[in-house]
Amino acid sequence: MTAFRMRRIATTLALLLGVVGALVASPASAAAADPRITYSVDKPVVRPGETFTVSMALRNTETTGVVFAYQYIEANYPLNTWSGIIEVIDCGGDIADCSHTAKSATFHPRVPIAPGDSRTVTLTVRALPATGTSPAPGVTQPVNWNPYYYYEYDYTPGKPSPYQHGGGPLNWPSPAGNEILY
Numbered sequence: 001m002t003a004f005r006m007r008r009i010a011t012t013l014a015l016l017l018g019v020v021g022a023l024v025a026s027p028a029s030a031a032a033a034d035p036r037i038t039y040s041v042d043k044p045v046v047r048p049g050e051t052f053t054v055s056m057a058l059r060n061t062e063t064t065g066v067v068f069a070y071q072y073i074e075a076n077y078p079l080n081t082w083s084g085i086i087e088v089i090d091c092g093g094d095i096a097d098c099s100h101t102a103k104s105a106t107f108h109p110r111v112p113i114a115p116g117d118s119r120t121v122t123l124t125v126r127a128l129p130a131t132g133t134s135p136a137p138g139v140t141q142p143v144n145w146n147p148y149y150y151y152e153y154d155y156t157p158g159k160p161s162p163y164q165h166g167g168g169p170l171n172w173p174s175p176a177g178n179e180i181l182y
Contacts, residue, residue: 034167036061037149041178045140048129051089052178056147058109059118064154066113067162071121074104076144084131085141085180093121113151127180140179 036059043052056073060066079085080103091098091105098107098121109119125143135141148168155162 035059036165036167037147039145039147044178045181046127046178047181048127051124051126054123054125054145055093055120056107056123056149057118057120058113058149058151060113060115060151060153062153062163062165063115065111065115066151066153067111067155068152069109069111069113069119070150071107071109071147072104072149072168073123073145073147076146079103079141079143080146084128086143087126087128088123089126090124091122092124094119095121130182135182137182140181143178143180 038057038059040055041052042055043050046052054073056071058066058069058071074080075086083102087102088100088105091100091107093107094110096108096110098105100106100123105121105123107121109121111119113119127143130137146168148166150164150166152162152164
């Protein structure tokens with residue numbers, strides 16, 4: 001091989017390794033978590049028939065009070081399309097109201113929310129008993145959540161409208177979610 005050909009191969013390999021390295025490093029350099037909302041699940045693993053609670057805390061990071069807030073959460077794919085795996089059975093927390101369907105819930109946290117304060121909403125979910133469409137015994141089914149939030153702040157009488165901020169879907173993956181063990 002000629003020296004020119006060796007340099008060309010070395011340059012091509014270096015470029016290829018650089019691209020692969022950048023792709024591998026991408027998840028670690030993903031955007032930081034949104035400081036306005038935190039999420040937790042009380043049980044990392046449940047069995048069919050057991051319940052678990054999902055909590056979302058909305059924190060006011062603004063310099064004025066939040067005067068309106070809305071939060072929504074739903075099971076992420078594939079659970080949002082499958083039946084017979086989970087069922088939302090209750091919603092609550094520090095709220096003005098909430099409503100739920102079998103796989104989602106809508107909340108209006110209590111307002112006003114002073115700067116630095118937060119409101120926590122909760123979702124109680126039951127892992128349904130195994131059926132013919134459930135995973136095989138010994139297999140786990142990840143339960144991931146897709147939340148959304150919206151709030152308005154800095155309301156002053158006489159101003160045209162308050163400032164607004166929304167976020168989501170946030171697509172919380174399984175390490176922040178939980179699993180059903182069949």
